Amino acid sequence: MVDLSQYLPILLFLGVALALSIAFVVLPMIVGRLTGAHKPYPEKLTEYECGFPAFEDPRNQFDVRFYLVAILFIVFDLEAAFIYPWAVSVFDIGWTAWISMMVFIAELALGLAYAWKVGALEWE
Incomplete structure (x- = not known):
């Protein structure tokens, strides 16, 4: 029991x-x-952040590119989260850690090059 x-x-x-x-x-x-x-009351419910009424309906969907840039930011932010502990312990772990991190950074560089080539980083 x-x-x-x-x-x-x-x-x-x-x-x-x-x-x-x-x-x-x-x-x-x-x-x-x-x-x-x-x-x-009407004055209390008016816009207070920007000072003028909104141009469009606030429930409009964002452009897909906004989400793509946000996802790319998260990916490269996580890269930094992986690199800091690696940098602290790289001399204790040895060549295996260095080679694996270089492979990881090369994969991220290829992903960045692809996103750049496709035009995911262009904003109009």
Whole structure:
């Protein structure tokens, strides 16, 4: 039979996390309703970030190129995340680590060259 008392700290942690998340999300909304801060009127609902109304419907889809540039950024950002620990331990690991990282960087360079050739980095 499984001793379920081992899971009690995890259950308590989840309960505290749920209580705090509800408190930080729901409680300010309730306080705002009770104190009168939630009284929308036309001037309060106008644009406040850029100062003028939007040109188009805000639910328009983004161009695919935006997502492609974002994915390329993530790929090369992860490359840096792999290179830092390698650079710290390369002298301890030896030639195998150096050769494997050069293969990794060559693959990324080929991917960058392909994206550049296809025109994925061009923005109009």
